[in-house]
Each structure stands twice: as structure tokens, then as C-alpha cells.
Amino acid sequence: MGDFNTMLFPHDGFDGSSRRNTDMSDFYACVEDVEIFDLHYTGVHFTWNQKPNSSGGIMRKLDRAMGNSEFTSKFQDATVQFHPSGLSDHSPVILSFKCGTRKRRYGFKFDNFITEHPAFLQVVKDEWAKHIEGTFMFRIASHLKALKTPLRQLRNSYGNLGKRVSFLKTELDRIQMDVDKDPSNGELGQDLGHIRIAYQNACRDKESAAKQRAKIKWLNEGDLNTKFFHKVIKERHYSNSIQLVCTSSGV
The missing domain is CATH 3.60.10.10 (Endonuclease/exonuclease/phosphatase)
Incomplete structure (x- = not known):
């Protein structure tokens, strides 16, 4: 000012x-x-x-x-x-x-990777089975609002993704060292298989969350209409443009 x-x-x-x-x-x-x-x-x-x-x-x-x-x-x-x-x-x-900082309202959103959770579809199915009076859009909005808490609980069951990946990587390294010392131990082999799968799933969840947040950040940055944003859009438009189309007959 x-x-x-x-x-x-x-x-x-x-x-x-x-x-x-x-x-x-x-x-x-x-x-x-x-x-x-x-x-x-x-x-x-x-x-x-x-x-x-x-x-x-x-x-x-x-x-x-x-x-x-x-x-x-x-x-x-x-x-x-x-x-x-x-x-x-x-x-x-x-x-x-008028009122200082206004409390921000968040829409319906969740991490994509929780759709792989065994309980995800059942949670959604149970909520959609509940009867709600009102117009079609009111019923949709009410169901989505009610799903926020159970989906947040599913997300919390994963804990901190970064710490989870780090912990499982440490465990995987430890068991692989043990297997290297005792390759004939069948129990260690089973543990190695379980830890490997858990580590792969944790890495996949972390990557999915990172991609989703990067996309959201990109959309928010794009709303600012910065010069950098427009430059990237032009470059993408140029790289995605189709210069030639070849038919099956070679034309």
C-alpha cells in the first residue's frame, strides 16, 4: 500500500x-x-x-x-x-x-492410492446404500460429505508414507543381508518375500501421492497465469501437435 x-x-x-x-x-x-x-x-x-x-x-x-x-x-x-x-x-x-483469516473450506478429495485398500469399495458401497431424502444433487453431496471421515480413516491407516518407505527399505536391507549369510533358511526367505512386496506397495503409494500432489500444485500455479506457466503451455502445445498422419496405405 x-x-x-x-x-x-x-x-x-x-x-x-x-x-x-x-x-x-x-x-x-x-x-x-x-x-x-x-x-x-x-x-x-x-x-x-x-x-x-x-x-x-x-x-x-x-x-x-x-x-x-x-x-x-x-x-x-x-x-x-x-x-x-x-x-x-x-x-x-x-x-x-471483517473477520481476519477465513477458515478454508476443502472439497471432496482423497489420495488415489487408497482405492487399492481392501476396504475401500465396501466403505463406499455401505455409504451409498444409506437412504437420504432430497434432490439428486443433494443426495450426492450428502454421500460425499459423509465419506470424508471413513476415507480419511483409511488414509491414516497407511501412516506417514515417507517414514513407511524408509522403514521397509531398512528392513529389506537387513533381511537381504541375513539371507546372504544363511541362504538355506526357508523362514528368512518367506520374510524376504513379504517385506519385498510391502516395500514395493509402499513405494507405489508414495509415488502415486507425489504425482497427485504435483498435479494439484501445477493446477494452482497455472491459475496464477505466470509467464513461466504460459511458456510451458506453449512448449507442450508444440510438442503435442500432430504434423503428419500416415494411413495404412502409406499416404
Whole structure:
């Protein structure tokens, strides 16, 4: 928040020169680089007035309240108001918060790997068998809301995936060392088989969770419309474009 001493856009000026100059270009480049934007505001648009007269004088929007996507996601109730300047040449700005940080609401989501859990389908089947009065969409939403707790319990049964993978890898190494010393021990061979399968499953679950979170992060980053995001989209579009199609006859 504050007086930036230059306009950001040509329409931020009335009377006098409002064409883009070096200061405006530098300010615009800085805003793009740090990825901030004007917070939604009410009140006056032109926050600075030089030599006011009957025609309004030279007016500019030099004062701004800006933020980034992280700020707006944490403080969704933030409001900005620019008041008339009165006898001053600058307009006062007030940034208000109605209730502070708003509790974030999460939609229906779960880790993909728990679909492999033996109890997953039965948990979903039991919930969908319950009778709920209401419209079709209300029944769907109610079932999904009710499934959050049991699916979270299934997820918690896996514990910390990273620690689980690390522990099983240590156990696998230990048993493989024991088998190397006593290869004829059938009991050790059975333990080795069980630990190997458990370790493979844990690695698969960890990889699945990592891929899912990476996709979610990518979608969130894409919503910011950064230059990097658009560059990657263009590169993907180019690499995925079809240049030629060959028929079975060779045409």
C-alpha cells in the first residue's frame, strides 16, 4: 500500500500526458515480476490531484493497495476503499478485514492410492446404500460429505508414507543381508518375500501421492497465469501437435 509516484496503466491518468513512459514501463515490469495485482477496491479511482479547478485539474491514480494470490486466499474478506482527498492532494486508503483469516473450506478429495485398500469399495458401497431424502444433487453431496471421515480413516491407516518407505527399505536391507549369510533358511526367505512386496506397495503409494500432489500444485500455479506457466503451455502445445498422419496405405 502507498504512493508509487507513477501510473500503472494509461487510463490511470486524466488530463495531461497519459502515454506510457519509462517510469510506467519499469513499474509494470516490477509488478509482473513479483506477481502482484490491485486488490478489489471501491471509492475514487484517481487518488492524486494537481491544481484542481473547474475542469478537474490533472488527476492520476498514484496510490494503490496491491497483493498476491497467497494474500487473497488467506484474507478473502479484505476490502479496500479510497476516500475523497478533501483538502489534501492524495486520497486516503483504508484496508479492512471483517473477520481476519477465513477458515478454508476443502472439497471432496482423497489420495488415489487408497482405492487399492481392501476396504475401500465396501466403505463406499455401505455409504451409498444409506437412504437420504432430497434432490439428486443433494443426495450426492450428502454421500460425499459423509465419506470424508471413513476415507480419511483409511488414509491414516497407511501412516506417514515417507517414514513407511524408509522403514521397509531398512528392513529389506537387513533381511537381504541375513539371507546372504544363511541362504538355506526357508523362514528368512518367506520374510524376504513379504517385506519385498510391502516395500514395493509402499513405494507405489508414495509415488502415486507425489504425482497427485504435483498435479494439484501445477493446477494452482497455472491459475496464477505466470509467464513461466504460459511458456510451458506453449512448449507442450508444440510438442503435442500432430504434423503428419500416415494411413495404412502409406499416404
